Amino acid sequence: MTKQYAFFVDAKRCIGCFTCAMACKNQYHQEPGVHWRQVYPLNEEIYPHRERAFYSLACNHCENPTCANVCPVKAYYKREEDGVVVHEQDKCIGCGNCIRSCPYGAPRYNPVLKKAEKCSFCYQRLDAGLKPACVQSCPVEALQIVDLAEFDNPNAVQYPAGFPRFTKLNPSVRFILPEQPRMVTRSDV
Amino acid sequence: MKTHTKECVGQALSNAFSRRRFLKAMAASGALACLPGALLRPLTAEAGIVYEGDYQTFRNACPRNCYDTCSIKSYVKDGVLQFIEGAQESTYTRGGLCVKGYAYTRRPYEPTRVKYPMEQQGRGSGNWKRLSWDEAMDKIARKVLEMQEKDGNLLGLGMTKYSGNFGITNYVVEGMMSSLGYTTRFTGTPCWPAGIDAQNYDLGNMWCNDPEDFPDARYVILWGVNPAWCSVHSMKYIYAARDRGAKIVAIDPVMTQTAAKADEYWQVKTSADGALALGMARHILDQGLVDRDWVDNNSVGFEEFASYLRNNVTVDWAAELSGVPAERIKAVAEEFATAKPATIWIGYGMQRHVNGGATVRAVDALVAMTGNVGKVGGGARYGHLQTWGFNYHAMLQKQPEGAKGVPGKTEVKGDFHFTGDQGEVSYSDRILNINKTAQEILDAQDPPVRMLWVSCKNPFSQDFDRNKMQKAFDKLEMVVTVDNFFNQTVEQSDIVLPVTTLFEEWTINASYWHYWLSINEQAIKPMYEAKSNIEIAAALSKKMNELSPGSCTFPTEVDTKEWMVKEFNQNIYDQFGLESWEDLREGPRKMKLASSASWSTLEFGTPSKKYEFKSELCAEHGHKALPEWKEPREPNAKLRLLTPHTKFAIHSQFNNIDWMQEFNPRPYVYLNPQTASERGIDDGDTVRVFNDLGEVTIQAKLTSILPADTIMMYEAWFHANPYNCQNLVDDTAADMGSYKTGQPGVAIHDQFADVARV
Ligand code: SF4
Ligand code: SF4
Ligand code: SF4
Numbered sequence: 001m002t003k004q005y006a007f008f009v010d011a012k013r014c015i016g017c018f019t020c021a022m023a024c025k026n027q028y029h030q031e032p033g034v035h036w037r038q039v040y041p042l043n044e045e046i047y048p049h050r051e052r053a054f055y056s057l058a059c060n061h062c063e064n065p066t067c068a069n070v071c072p073v074k075a076y077y078k079r080e081e082d083g084v085v086v087h088e089q090d091k092c093i094g095c096g097n098c099i100r101s102c103p104y105g106a107p108r109y110n111p112v113l114k115k116a117e118k119c120s121f122c123y124q125r126l127d128a129g130l131k132p133a134c135v136q137s138c139p140v141e142a143l144q145i146v147d148l149a150e151f152d153n154p155n156a157v158q159y160p161a162g163f164p165r166f167t168k169l170n171p172s173v174r175f176i177l178p179e180q181p182r183m184v185t186r187s188d189v
Numbered sequence: 190m191k192t193h194t195k196e197c198v199g200q201a202l203s204n205a206f207s208r209r210r211f212l213k214a215m216a217a218s219g220a221l222a223c224l225p226g227a228l229l230r231p232l233t234a235e236a237g238i239v240y241e242g243d244y245q246t247f248r249n250a251c252p253r254n255c256y257d258t259c260s261i262k263s264y265v266k267d268g269v270l271q272f273i274e275g276a277q278e279s280t281y282t283r284g285g286l287c288v289k290g291y292a293y294t295r296r297p298y299e300p301t302r303v304k305y306p307m308e309q310q311g312r313g314s315g316n317w318k319r320l321s322w323d324e325a326m327d328k329i330a331r332k333v334l335e336m337q338e339k340d341g342n343l344l345g346l347g348m349t350k351y352s353g354n355f356g357i358t359n360y361v362v363e364g365m366m367s368s369l370g371y372t373t374r375f376t377g378t379p380c381w382p383a384g385i386d387a388q389n390y391d392l393g394n395m396w397c398n399d400p401e402d403f404p405d406a407r408y409v410i411l412w413g414v415n416p417a418w419c420s421v422h423s424m425k426y427i428y429a430a431r432d433r434g435a436k437i438v439a440i441d442p443v444m445t446q447t448a449a450k451a452d453e454y455w456q457v458k459t460s461a462d463g464a465l466a467l468g469m470a471r472h473i474l475d476q477g478l479v480d481r482d483w484v485d486n487n488s489v490g491f492e493e494f495a496s497y498l499r500n501n502v503t504v505d506w507a508a509e510l511s512g513v514p515a516e517r518i519k520a521v522a523e524e525f526a527t528a529k530p531a532t533i534w535i536g537y538g539m540q541r542h543v544n545g546g547a548t549v550r551a552v553d554a555l556v557a558m559t560g561n562v563g564k565v566g567g568g569a570r571y572g573h574l575q576t577w578g579f580n581y582h583a584m585l586q587k588q589p590e591g592a593k594g595v596p597g598k599t600e601v602k603g604d605f606h607f608t609g610d611q612g613e614v615s616y617s618d619r620i621l622n623i624n625k626t627a628q629e630i631l632d633a634q635d636p637p638v639r640m641l642w643v644s645c646k647n648p649f650s651q652d653f654d655r656n657k658m659q660k661a662f663d664k665l666e667m668v669v670t671v672d673n674f675f676n677q678t679v680e681q682s683d684i685v686l687p688v689t690t691l692f693e694e695w696t697i698n699a700s701y702w703h704y705w706l707s708i709n710e711q712a713i714k715p716m717y718e719a720k721s722n723i724e725i726a727a728a729l730s731k732k733m734n735e736l737s738p739g740s741c742t743f744p745t746e747v748d749t750k751e752w753m754v755k756e757f758n759q760n761i762y763d764q765f766g767l768e769s770w771e772d773l774r775e776g777p778r779k780m781k782l783a784s785s786a787s788w789s790t791l792e793f794g795t796p797s798k799k800y801e802f803k804s805e806l807c808a809e810h811g812h813k814a815l816p817e818w819k820e821p822r823e824p825n826a827k828l829r830l831l832t833p834h835t836k837f838a839i840h841s842q843f844n845n846i847d848w849m850q851e852f853n854p855r856p857y858v859y860l861n862p863q864t865a866s867e868r869g870i871d872d873g874d875t876v877r878v879f880n881d882l883g884e885v886t887i888q889a890k891l892t893s894i895l896p897a898d899t900i901m902m903y904e905a906w907f908h909a910n911p912y913n914c915q916n917l918v919d920d921t922a923a924d925m926g927s928y929k930t931g932q933p934g935v936a937i938h939d940q941f942a943d944v945a946r947v
Contacts, residue, residue: 013428013450015417015418015421015424015446015447015450016417016446016836017287017288017417017418017421017446017836018288018836018837018852019285019286019287019288019290019291019421021288021852022288022291022292022848022849022852023274023285023286023291025291025292025848025851026272026273026274026291026292026293026294026848027272029294032847032851033851035851039852048893049444049449049892049893049894050890050891050892050893050894051892051894052444052446052449052894053449133272133274136274136284136285137274137275137284137285137286137291138285139285139287139421139422139424139425140421140424140425140428141425180449181439181448181449181450181451181452181453181454182452182453182454183444183454183456184453184454184455184456184513184514184517185456185896186456186457186458186512186513186896187508187512187513187514188458188509188512189512189896189897189898
């Protein structure tokens with residue numbers, strides 16, 4: 001298998017601090033309302049306590065990226081060396097096909113430039129030998145970068161509850177599920 | 190929020206500002222003169238970015254009074270701050286910040302900044318008029334001289350300042366006051382005084398282990414502390430302890446984010462933590478799990494404590510009071526006592542009660558009786574001031590010749606108050622309690638507090654009883670506030686002075702939790718007309734001396750960088766292995782520690798030099814000698830009201846930054862679904878939270894993280910939202926705090942309220 005970078009989201013460690021999302025904003029100054037990375041609280045069917053477990057999600061740099069497949073002007077390419085899906089904004093005509101086709105909502109509309117944009121896996125940082133800004137920022141190493149060619153974690157899942165299952169795309173992301181502590185709630189109320 | 194003049198913020202309030210439009214607007218307003226060189230290049234997803242070498246880098250440090258006090262590395266191009274990250278050199282930050290830290294890049298450019306000195310025609314009117322610095326200083330100086338003339342002293346001039354900017358050169362605000370004469374100071378601390386006193390009685394000082402030694406712990410109790418929100422960088426060490434086999438227990442009235450990450454969570458009844466600790470202690474005693482060697486060699490008063498436990502405490506009693514079943518109390522007490530080393534992190538929330546100091550003493554005792562004090566990976570962790578040995582030059586200014594104040598010597602105290610020996614003095618400052626600011630202003634006489642200088646603080650959103658604060662402010666003849674933003678205190682001021690952000694000034698930052706020291710360099714030129722507190726003091730001095738030569742001793746010209754040199758001494762250099770303060774420009778440094786454990790020599794700072802289960806000093810100060818159970822405050826409304834910190838802010842800071850609003854757009858009151866249904870409240874409903882003091886109208890969020898007798902709102906000032914939890918929080922004192930910080934703490938969490946649908 002060739003190299004394919006993926007985000008590894010350890011929801012057992014993730015404290016939902018939003019640092020990763022803000023670190024991305026700090027690096028790229030997205031327009032108001034535009035986020036390339038978001039921290040999603042899990043709903044209570046998945047984790048029984050509101051806003052206490054989270055998935056940090058951005059572009060999944062899919063093995064078979066639908067964004068790239070539907071782009072009429074080939075503004076997308078997938079890097080051979082690491083599988084990162086790059087959107088070239090200067091080619092983008094803002095038709096919105098990618099935004100509509102990605103079931104993970106990764107490409108976002110930039111209302112000022114009237115073009116699409118999305119998480120680039122910080123490939124410039126990767127090329128400079130640095131971690132992506134969000135990965136470097138995570139204070140508890142809940143967000144990591146792995147190479148699926150070598151990744152082997154028996155506890156990791158690709159499609160946890162709440163994360164849409166689109167096997168044809170084969171999203172490059174793996175999760176560890178959150179856990180609950182032993183709960184000792186008050187006996188007097 | 191009141192509308193401010195068009196000139197200062199109008200455009201920015203209504204528009205969501207884009208990066209490009211922001212720059213355009215700045216160009217139009219002429220503010221780009223402050224942004225030398227090229228504009229921020231549009232950083233699109235595919236724009237080429239080069240890192241090291243392509244930017245000028247600077248060292249900064251977060252001064253916001255958070256455990257983590259992160260070292261920051263700032264990347265600047267063409268004089269514009271482009272992005273920041275945590276310092277890689279610090280093993281504590283490891284290249285990261287927190288969500289608040291990463292929003293800093295926006296802070297200097299945030300459109301709603303206070304840009305120039307301004308004067309308000311009618312407090313709260315929002316009718317602001319721009320002043321020149323000279324005009325502003327003239328108005329202030331004339332008022333100071335007028336008070337001096339009228340009262341024959343300057344005790345009518347009050348100063349309130351706390352931890353809004355903890356850079357140590359900001360002690361210049363105190364220094365500026367001294368250079369004018371003897372004034373009125375609000376001293377003490379709202380945060381942690383009850384616990385400080387408790388640890389001083391037990392151990393002889395407040396001194397915690399290096400948090401980087403958590404991984405050596407075999408058992409960790411996180412008691413009333415929420416590092417997942419308030420000290421994110423500590424979480425990795427707690428996880429590391431667990432990865433090495435330690436059990437993590439969280440005890441909190443609320444299922445915090447930290448609790449959700451623990452192995453076991455106890456939902457203790459608020460303010461019953463002391464009973465829980467004593468119940469655990471009793472069980473440890475009964476099971477013969479006391480570390481006899483440690484206790485015999487290193488402590489005094491254990492036998493008295495043991496007989497107190499035998500006569501007054503049972504596990505069932507503790508279970509009854511705390512709501513935690515006896516079976517779990519016994520199990521965890523045994524596990525804690527047999528895991529070596531075991532540690533407890535005591536949060537600042539649990540001592541914000543009328544029995545808070547007594548509670549911390551009970552928890553300390555638990556750690557001590559199991560022999561875990563003085564051990565690597567052990568410890569009763571609360572805080573420390575080991576890395577704060579600066580000269581505090583900025584503070585030490587001389588009063589002008591002939592200045593008069595309160596006759597005789599009064600000792601100024603405060604947790605971060607570092608005054609030199611005043612020697613024989615005939616006058617001193619008037620000391621008022623910072624935790625009762627409103628009441629003290631209302632009560633002060635001969636002279637009344639006529640003028641208030643506010644810096645590094647936002648009393649309207651942080652101090653207690655907003656309605657009373659309003660009455661107190663109404664009594665003041667002049668209010669001058671130094672701030673970055675138009676917060677709720679600025680709205681109640683006559684004059685606002687724009688102050689520099691961390692990127693625009695020189696200072697130094699130490700932590701009260703970890704052992705790293707950071708320099709804060711000026712990375713960009715001050716935006717607009719902002720000045721540092723040092724420069725403001727110099728500007729005022731210049732005007733004072735112009736109007737009345739000799740009326741102010743503060744230097745009239747300053748180079749803020751030179752002030753750095755004056756703060757360092759050989760001791761600090763030795764502690765950190767520095768040749769010069771400039772070495773810190775290479776990166777933060779960690780104090781050279783003989784051991785990561787506090788009290789590793791087992792020589793304590795108490796009168797007996799031992800750990801004191803029984804403290805005569807504590808008894809002399811009007812408390813119990815032993816860490817006995819103390820009754821909580823009587824409820825005065827149906828529900829317990831908690832107002833802790835949110836992860837998105839520190840007090841009122843950060844909520845207003847536009848980047849932060851993206852993730853935290855509005856405040857809520859959180860309630861248990863049962864509490865809500867009893868009152869016909871649905872998720873998302875607008876409700877009224879009320880008690881005898883006042884009320885708040887706010888949206889409800891239902892959540893099982895709270896018990897049914899408790900509601901919670903996060904403490905904050907929200908941009909464009911009048912929400913203020915201080916409408917509902919009174920200034921009832923905690924039991925301890927006066928010994929070390931001069932004033933008792935505040936029972937912030939001993940508050941009650943009810944809620945109804947509107
Ligand atoms: S990899 Fe880079 S671009 Fe993608 S979410 Fe993380 S910080 Fe943003
Ligand atoms: S920074 Fe890490 S812990 Fe925080 S929300 Fe993101 S993934 Fe979770
Ligand atoms: S708020 Fe705390 S964690 Fe965040 S950057 Fe500042 S010091 Fe670091």
